[in-house]
Amino acid sequence: MQGGLRVKLLREILLVALSLIIISFAVFFLSSLSSGNISYYVLGDNAREEDVLKLSSSLGYDEPILSRYIVFLRNFFTLNWGRTINGYDIRALIAQRASVTVEIMIITLVLSLLVSIPVSLFCIRKEKGFADRFSDALILIIFSLPSFFLAIILMLCFSIYIPLFPSSGFISMRTSVIGNIRTLFLPSLSLTLMHSALYIRVLKRSLSDQMHKSYVLGSLARGKSRKRVILTDAFAPASVSLIALFSQSIASLIAGSAVTETVFAVPGLGSLAVSACLQRDVSVITIIMMIVSLAVALSMIVARIIIYAISAKGGEYGR
Amino acid sequence: MVDKRKLIASSAFFFSLLLFFFLTAGISEVDMDSSLFPPSLSHPFGTDIYGRDVLSRLSFGSLISIALSSLITVTTTIVGLLIAFLMDRKGIVSSLSFLVSNTMKSLNPIILALFLSSVFRPGFMVIFISISISHIPDIARTAYSRITIIKKEEFVLYAKAEGMGDLEIAVRHIIPQMRKEVLTQSISIFSSSILTESALSFLGAGIPVLLPSIGGMLSEGRPLLLSHPSLVLIPSAVLFLISLALHLMHDALDFDS
Numbered sequence: 104m105q106g107g108l109r110v111k112l113l114r115e116i117l118l119v120a121l122s123l124i125i126i127s128f129a130v131f132f133l134s135s136l137s138s139g140n141i142s143y144y145v146l147g148d149n150a151r152e153e154d155v156l157k158l159s160s161s162l163g164y165d166e167p168i169l170s171r172y173i174v175f176l177r178n179f180f181t182l183n184w185g186r187t188i189n190g191y192d193i194r195a196l197i198a199q200r201a202s203v204t205v206e207i208m209i210i211t212l213v214l215s216l217l218v219s220i221p222v223s224l225f226c227i228r229k230e231k232g233f234a235d236r237f238s239d240a241l242i243l244i245i246f247s248l249p250s251f252f253l254a255i256i257l258m259l260c261f262s263i264y265i266p267l268f269p270s271s272g273f274i275s276m277r278t279s280v281i282g283n284i285r286t287l288f289l290p291s292l293s294l295t296l297m298h299s300a301l302y303i304r305v306l307k308r309s310l311s312d313q314m315h316k317s318y319v320l321g322s323l324a325r326g327k328s329r330k331r332v333i334l335t336d337a338f339a340p341a342s343v344s345l346i347a348l349f350s351q352s353i354a355s356l357i358a359g360s361a362v363t364e365t366v367f368a369v370p371g372l373g374s375l376a377v378s379a380c381l382q383r384d385v386s387v388i389t390i391i392m393m394i395v396s397l398a399v400a401l402s403m404i405v406a407r408i409i410i411y412a413i414s415a416k417g418g419e420y421g422r
Numbered sequence: 423m424v425d426k427r428k429l430i431a432s433s434a435f436f437f438s439l440l441l442f443f444f445l446t447a448g449i450s451e452v453d454m455d456s457s458l459f460p461p462s463l464s465h466p467f468g469t470d471i472y473g474r475d476v477l478s479r480l481s482f483g484s485l486i487s488i489a490l491s492s493l494i495t496v497t498t499t500i501v502g503l504l505i506a507f508l509m510d511r512k513g514i515v516s517s518l519s520f521l522v523s524n525t526m527k528s529l530n531p532i533i534l535a536l537f538l539s540s541v542f543r544p545g546f547m548v549i550f551i552s553i554s555i556s557h558i559p560d561i562a563r564t565a566y567s568r569i570t571i572i573k574k575e576e577f578v579l580y581a582k583a584e585g586m587g588d589l590e591i592a593v594r595h596i597i598p599q600m601r602k603e604v605l606t607q608s609i610s611i612f613s614s615s616i617l618t619e620s621a622l623s624f625l626g627a628g629i630p631v632l633l634p635s636i637g638g639m640l641s642e643g644r645p646l647l648l649s650h651p652s653l654v655l656i657p658s659a660v661l662f663l664i665s666l667a668l669h670l671m672h673d674a675l676d677f678d679s
Contacts, residue, residue: 122525130537137541243673247665249617251624251640252658255647263648358533362621366644373532377625380536380544392537399528 112411116404123400127393131175132168134389179393188384196375197390203273203287204364204371208356210291211298212349218295219302226303227310227333238303245300254293254366261289271368290367294360298352302345309344313337343413350406354399358391424602425677432670439663443485448478467656470642476653480660483634488664490546490629491615498554499608502561507592509566510573519562527559531618532625539627549628553618557611564607568600575599606675613668620661636661 166174178184184193226235245253262270268289274282313319314337322332361373368374372391379387453473461468467476508519535552542548572578573596581591597604622628623637631638636657643653 118521118524119528121521122528125521125525126528133538133541243666243669247613247662247669249620249640249658249661249665251621252654252662255644255654255658259647354528355530358530361532361536361625365625376533376536377627380540380625380627383540385540388537388540392533395530395533396528399530403528 108411108415112407115407119400119403119407123396126396127176127179128172130389130392130396131172134385135168135171137385179390184390185386187379187387188382193387193390196387197372197394200370200372200375201394203369204357204360204373206276206283207287207291207294207360207364207369207371208353210287211294211356212352214291214295215299215302215352219299219306222299223303223306223310224333224338227307227314228330230311230314235307238307242300242304245296250293250297250362251366253296254290254363257289257293258367273369287369290360290363290369293363294356298356301352302348305344305348306341309341310337313341343410346406346409346413350402353402354395357398358395423677425674428674428677429671432667432674436664436667436671439484439667440488443481443488445481446477447481447485448475449482450474450478461652468650468652470639470653471646476639476656479634479639480636480657483629483636483639483657484660484664486629486633487616487619487636490549490619491612494550494554494557494615495608495612497550498557498611499561499604501554502558503565503597503604505558505562506565506569509562510569523559523562526555529556531556532621535622536625536627544627545630549619549622553615557615560611561604561607564603565600568603569596572596572599602675606672609668609672609675613665613672616661616668617665 182194184197187193187196222238226232226238229235258270262268268285270289273286276283310333314333319332319336322336323329327335358373358376360371361377363369364371364374365377372394376388376391379391451474453469456465456469456473457471459465459469459473465475465477467480470476470479505519505523509516509523511519529552531552534556535548538548538552539545578591578595581595586594619628620635620637620640623635624641625637626641628637629635639657640654643650643657647654
């Protein structure tokens with residue numbers, strides 16, 4: 104049993120690593136397809152043929168594809184990322200943008216857990232009761248709301264009609280901690296609403312599954328109150344389903360907050376990807392694509408290790 | 423279990439929305455003289471900043487979005503089922519299809535679309551590819567977990583013993599048995615691709631600007647949010663209704679299981 108689990112874990116990690124190689128190769132290949140355009144972009148549309156060839160070879164485009172791929176990977180891992188079309192250093196730009204996105208991500212994840220766990224526990228006290236049904240309806244509405252609409256509503260409510268928070272922009276943590284939190288609160292809140300809706304739905308479902316299992320029925324029969332059984336027996340196994348979800352959230356928050364960041368004009372990784380796309384700045388978006396894939400792969404591996412650790416510890420949690 | 427009443431009600435809701443879009447869709451020319459008209463009989467939702475009728479553009483945009491998303495959903499479902507059956511094979515084919523599915527799973531549709539549209543040109547193809555790729559694994563996983571259960575059932579074993587081919591067993595016995603799970607997943611892919619497509623159009627990497635799209639209308643209306651909130655609120659409400667109808671359908675199929 105133990106050995107089988109370990110083999111399965113290793114197999115899954117291998118799978119993630121291999122898929123990372125495939126993605127990086129595809130990203131490299133596709134971005135090199137547009138290399139010709141870059142030469143024309145630098146030299147202008149009516150550049151002479153030999154100038155284009157010279158620039159292409161100075162950028163290393165006439166070498167065999169595999170050696171260029173290795174150079175690409177080496178440059179990526181040694182943080183030798185080059186410059187944007189406008190001449191900024193990509194490494195400095197991404198470091199600055201990523202810190203904002205990571206901050207939003209941490210606030211969102213913490214808030215989502217703080218919201219979703221008590222709410223699900225409260226709703227499951229009485230299945231099909233008022234709180235349960237009400238939260239189901241609310242979750243349905245939040246799921247159906249387009250993300251920018253949620254962002255715009257929050258902005259209208261809390262920064263224009265009731266001016267509690269700034270509607271856009273960003274103040275760095277070094278300048279003012281309170282200003283920093285105030286600028287990031289609304290974007291994080293709108294992401295929190297979406298993520299916690301998903302968390303509550305999943306957690307409620309797995310809690311209610313656990314509540315019908317025989318060991319819970321046994322505890323109830325022995326006279327434990329429903330409230331205590333939820334906390335002591337059902338919650339720990341049900342929370343396993345949150346771990347896989349958590350890693351998915353990290354994956355989607357690293358990049359998927361592009362819309363929210365754009366609406367609130369927060370300088371994060373997502374809004375950088377959007378502006379790079381509109382400027383056709385392939386070198387920036389290639390690096391972002393690589394970083395996001397790497398981060399997603401890492402979070403998947405970590406989630407699998409945690410799930411492995413839990414299922415190795417207690418057999419009944421794993422299922 | 424399927425909640426039949428809820429399913430009928432939500433389908434009726436969705437198809438009446440579709441009918442409404444069909445009846446009101448139209449092409450509206452730029453007419454700067456009628457810029458930003460309030461709602462009236464000839465323009466029930468008013469006109470936008472270029473003087474185009476909001477209702478006809480909105481309906482046309484919704485139809486484009488629904489058509490594109492249906493195409494994405496159908497493709498995703500077929501390819502996902504194919505991968506699921508390949509996963510169930512033995513040896514290298516199985517490992518490779520797990521690898522393909524895992525690779526697709528770790529791609530985020532929005533970032534992928536932004537990447538592809540800066541390498542190629544933004545447009546339908548980019549939206550189609552990036553949304554499909556990120557959803558194929560969902561179908562594949564769902565179908566695969568059903569296949570592993572169904573293939574141990576007696577009627578499948580019996581068909582195999584009678585000498586029925588793998589393809590025929592798949593089509594005649596396995597696919598009908600997982601109809602409900604796959605359909606549920608397809609509907610959730612449908613609604614998520616409508617939302618993703620409108621997000622991409624909102625960001626400027628989606629449907630070409632010349633065609634109407636809900637996302638495009640939202641990004642045009644956003645600077646006018648305070649003076650003309652209806653330009654943002656009406657398209658958002660329509661998007662919400664489409665997505666709500668699909669979510670209700672999904673929940674009706676996936677009732678308490």
